[in-house]
Each structure stands twice: as C-alpha cells, then as structure tokens.
Amino acid sequence: MNKTVLWIIGGVVGLGVVVWMASSIANEPERDASIGFGEVTVEGTSLPVLGDPSAADPTLGFQAPTVSGADWNGNPVSIEADGRPKIVIFLAHWCPHCQAEVPEVQQWLDEGGLPDDVDMYSITVLTDKLRPNWPPQDWLEDESWSVPVIMDDEQRSAVFAYGMAGTPFYVVLDGENRNLGRFSGQVGINGLELMVQLAQRSIGG
Amino acid sequence: MSAEAVTFYNSLLAILTLIALVAAIGLVAYRAVRGPEAVDAISPKALWLAWVVALTATLGSLIYSEVIHFLPCRLCWFQRIAMYPMTVILLVGAIRKDMAAKIYALPFAVGGLLISVWHYLTQLFPSLEGGACDPNNPCSAKYVDVFGFISIPFMAGSAFTLIAVLLMFYVKASSNE
Numbered sequence: 040m041n042k043t044v045l046w047i048i049g050g051v052v053g054l055g056v057v058v059w060m061a062s063s064i065a066n067e068p069e070r071d072a073s074i075g076f077g078e079v080t081v082e083g084t085s086l087p088v089l090g091d092p093s094a095a096d097p098t099l100g101f102q103a104p105t106v107s108g109a110d111w112n113g114n115p116v117s118i119e120a121d122g123r124p125k126i127v128i129f130l131a132h133w134c135p136h137c138q139a140e141v142p143e144v145q146q147w148l149d150e151g152g153l154p155d156d157v158d159m160y161s162i163t164v165l166t167d168k169l170r171p172n173w174p175p176q177d178w179l180e181d182e183s184w185s186v187p188v189i190m191d192d193e194q195r196s197a198v199f200a201y202g203m204a205g206t207p208f209y210v211v212l213d214g215e216n217r218n219l220g221r222f223s224g225q226v227g228i229n230g231l232e233l234m235v236q237l238a239q240r241s242i243g244g
Numbered sequence: 245m246s247a248e249a250v251t252f253y254n255s256l257l258a259i260l261t262l263i264a265l266v267a268a269i270g271l272v273a274y275r276a277v278r279g280p281e282a283v284d285a286i287s288p289k290a291l292w293l294a295w296v297v298a299l300t301a302t303l304g305s306l307i308y309s310e311v312i313h314f315l316p317c318r319l320c321w322f323q324r325i326a327m328y329p330m331t332v333i334l335l336v337g338a339i340r341k342d343m344a345a346k347i348y349a350l351p352f353a354v355g356g357l358l359i360s361v362w363h364y365l366t367q368l369f370p371s372l373e374g375g376a377c378d379p380n381n382p383c384s385a386k387y388v389d390v391f392g393f394i395s396i397p398f399m400a401g402s403a404f405t406l407i408a409v410l411l412m413f414y415v416k417a418s419s420n421e
Contacts, residue, residue, distance in 0.1 A: 057256060057259050057260060057263070058256065060255075060259050072247065092376070131377060131379075133377075133385050133386070133387075134377035134382065134385060135367070135370035135377070135384050135385060135386075136370055136375060136376055136377050136384070137377065139370070164379075165379055168247050169247060169250055169312070169314070169387070170385070170387060171385075171386050171387070171388075171389045198379070203379065204376075204379070205376035205377055205378055205379060206376060206377045206379065207376070207377075208376075223375075223376045224374065224375030224376030225371075225375045225376070
C-alpha cells in the first residue's frame with residue numbers, strides 16, 4: 040500500500056472521528072425558536088433612529104408611541120402616558136454590554152436606587168436563537184431581573200418604535216410619554232442616576 | 245439550517261481549531277527537539293498543508309456567512325481579507341513548488357493573526373470596542389462560543405498560527421537547500 044493511500048485512509052478516519060466528537064458535543068435538546076419573542080402593539084408615531092449618540096437628540100420633547108406587550112409568563116406590560124415618568128432599557132441577550140449592564144442595574148435597584156416617583160421598564164430585543172445566551176428569559180431570570188419586561192416581536196416593532204440605535208439602549212419619558220432623552224450604550228450607575236434626575240425634573244422633583 | 249445543525253457545525257470547527265492549535269504547538273516542539281530533521285520531514289508538504297488549512301478556514305467562514313447567514317462584522321472582514329488570498333497563493337505555490345509563495349503568504353498569515361488577537365480581545369473585553377453593541381453585527385458579540393473560549397476569531401487565529409508555523413518550516417527548508 041503506497042503512502043498516498045495511507046494518507047487518504049488516515050484522513051477519512053480522522054474526519055470521521057472529528058465528526059463523531061462534534062456530534063457528541065452538539066447533542067443538546069431542541070427548543071422552540073419562537074420562545075424568545077412576544078407580541079407587541081405600537082400606537083402612535085415612532086421616533087426616528089437615534090443618529091450620532093454624541094449629538095443632541097433632535098426628537099427631544101416628541102411624543103413617543105405607546106408600546107404594549109407581555110413578558111414570558113404572559114404578564115401584560117404597557118409603556119404609556121400614565122402620568123408617571125419612566126426609564127425604558129432595551130436589552131439584547133447576546134450583547135456583551137447588556138450582559139455587563141444588567142447585574143449592575145439590578146444591584147442598583149436592589150439597593151433602592153430607583154425612587155418611588157419614577158418607573159422602569161425593559162424590552163428584550165433582537166432575539167436570535169443562533170446567538171449565545173438565548174433565550175433572554177433564561178438570562179434575565181438567572182440575573183433575578185425585577186424590572187417589568189416586554190418581549191419584542193420578530194419584526195422588531197419596539198426597536199423601530201423608539202428608534203433604537205444600539206444596545207443597551209435607554210429612553211427616558213415623562214408622564215405624557217414625551218421623549219426626555221435617548222442614550223445608546225452602557226451607562227453604569229452614574230448614568231442611571233442622571234436619567235433619574237432627568238425624569239424627576241419633568242415632575243418638578 | 246436548524247439551530248441543532250449550527251451547533252454541530254460550531255462543534256466541528258471547534259475540534260478542528262483545537263487540532264490546529266495542537267498541531268502548531270507540536271510542530272514548534274518537533275522543530276525544537278529534532279532540529280533540521282524536523283524541517284526536512286515537514287518542508288516538502290508544508291505548502292500543501294498550509295493550503296489545506298487556509299481552504300478549510302475559507303470554506304468554514306463562507307458557510308457561516310452564506311449558509312448559516314451570520315453577518316460578518318468589520319474585524320471578521322479584515323480577517324477574511326487576510327485568509328482568502330492565501331487559498332490561491334498557497335495552491336499556486338504548492339503546485340509550482342515556488343519558494344516565493346511563502347514570502348507572499350506569510351504577511352497575510354501574521355497580519356491575520358494580529359487582527360484575530362485584537363478581535364478576540366474585544367470579545368473578552370467589550371469596552372475596547374466602545375460602550376454599545378451595533379444592533380446588526382458588533383465585533384464584541386460572540387456568535388460562536390464552544391467550551392467557553394472558542395469563538396470565530398479564536399478559530400481564525402488558530403488557522404493563521406498553523407499556516408504561519410508551516411510557512412516558517414518552508415522557509416527553513418529553503419534556507420537549508
């Protein structure tokens with residue numbers, strides 16, 4: 040048997056071993072790809088996509104649409120003009136900045152960082168089964184996330200409603216659902232406290 | 245392609261990545277222990293082996309973008325720019341037994357490796373890329389994460405490393421002739 044034949048046999052056997060090993064590693068139970076999405080309704084005019092994050096948001100004072108949906112347990116959540124200022128945070132399960140931000144925000148909440156006169160909501164966006172840390176509900180439950188959640192739909196209705204530019208993404212709204220500020224990226228505790236001040240200013244707090 | 249098939253494909257490439265890394269380390273150790281004897285043994289096949297690695301990496305990345313529909317990020321594109329030409333340079337060099345092929349290919353391999361290292365670092369430390377994730381394809385997000393450390397730039401970096409090591413064997417062989 041010449042060397043070439045030996046190389047071919049060795050290659051085929053080696054490839055077979057690699058395929059067998061890969062199939063052993065990849066043996067995970069299947070989960071429905073739709074479980075990371077919800078149903079979202081948007082009423083009102085959507086805000087345009089936030090452009091240059093370092094420039095002033097040209098839509099300050101614009102009325103944001105009412106966005107309604109539910110969390111993974113079916114609990115209804117609505118971000119609407121209810122007379123209370125609010126901070127809305129958009130989170131993508133695969134985004135490393137969101138993964139870093141969530142535990143910080145949760146710790147801040149646990150320590151009473153959010154005053155009683157400001158509400159906070161979250162929206163899970165850009166869900167993709169093929170990306171890591173899926174589904175978002177598993178991740179947020181692991182982080183003991185206590186903020187009400189709307190799961191965005193596959194059409195990205197909530198993303199387009201608020202003109203999300205990147206994740207994490209924050210929108211501060213007054214009691215009439217007017218845009219007080221939109222911020223793209225990790226903000227940390229200092230950023231959250233500034234957003235709270237922004238929200239409270241709308242009620243003279 | 246189903247998520248299960250993607251997971252299988254990721255695992256397959258992860259194993260090939262580990263094999264490439266072990267091979268690269270093994271070749272360097274072999275060279276250190278056996279000296280010129282190791283170079284003489286590997287050199288005749290070095291360009292062909294390097295071409296197989298480049299071809300596997302190229303097809304692997306094309307399957308990710310064209311079949312699985314992962315959108316390549318900016319740094320992924322830079323690594324593609326380094327990897328894809330090597331499939332042609334190394335093939336032509338291997339067929340013609342052209343020693344110049346190593347001179348043309350080595351800068352691509354080393355340059356690609358440096359980009360892979362930077363890309364991998366942005367995945368480990370996302371703040372290097374800025375504070376937010378691009379909604380479509382941020383470089384810091386991991387599409388693939390096998391064994392907790394093998395991501396796409398890790399795969400690419402391993403391929404670039406093995407190609408560079410094989411090419412260095414070829415350099416040594418040519419200098420000995």
